[in-house]
Amino acid sequence: MQMRLFIPREHARVDDLNASLEAVLENNGVSRALRCDVRLIVEELASNAIEHGDLAQVGAEEHELCVDIGIRANLLTLEFRESGAPFNPLSLPAPDVEADIMDRPTGGLGVHLVRQLAEETHYQRIGNYNVLRVTLRIPSTESEA
Numbered sequence: 001m002q003m004r005l006f007i008p009r010e011h012a013r014v015d016d017l018n019a020s021l022e023a024v025l026e027n028n029g030v031s032r033a034l035r036c037d038v039r040l041i042v043e044e045l046a047s048n049a050i051e052h053g054d055l056a057q058v059g060a061e062e063h064e065l066c067v068d069i070g071i072r073a074n075l076l077t078l079e080f081r082e083s084g085a086p087f088n089p090l091s092l093p094a095p096d097v098e099a100d101i102m103d104r105p106t107g108g109l110g111v112h113l114v115r116q117l118a119e120e121t122h123y124q125r126i127g128n129y130n131v132l133r134v135t136l137r138i139p140s141t142e143s144e145a
Contacts, residue, residue, distance in 0.1 A: 001028055001071045006064045007046075009082065014046045021069060028071055034138060037117045041078060041134055042067070044110035048089060049082040049130070074140065075119070080132045087130055088123040090115070 005020055007013040018039050025035045049065055068079040089111045097112070115121055120135040 001069075003069050005067045005069070007067075009050045009065050011047065011050055014043060014050070017046060017065075017067060018042050021067070024069065025076075030071070030076065030138060034076065034136065037136060038076070038078065041114050041117060041136075044114055045078075045080050045089075045132060045134070048110065049080060049084075071138070074138045076136045076138050078134045078136075080134075081126075081129050083128050084130060086125050088125075089132065090121055090123045 001024075003024055005017060007017045021038060021042060022035055025038060030038075046065055046067070064082075066081040068077075068081070070077040070079075092111055094115075095109055095112050097109075114134060117136065118134045119137045120133075122133045122135075124131045124133075
């Protein structure tokens, strides 16, 4: 199964994206637990792209966020494509989760959580687009029990 969704780069549309993905995943038999992980990943990465993307670099027709979703065998892949300044969120250092909350810098926990949930993450710059691929393992029904 392969599907592509586009949304305007607006925070209000992230819920629409998640609702669409939820329906597709449920129709394809993906467990509720994995759908919750996908929701969290989409919320984090889509919100970051909207919040931090440099729209001054692109034309109005390119102000969209594209998310491809694929299910093949026991892997679910999400690919986020957005225009803007080159930025690899995976290059950020891991946060010190042992440090006191008051001593930690702001940011970085969301990407850290995405890395923890994912089987694999990969960033690539293609033309004017940041492309971030997140692969999750779909547990077998035996391992869910």
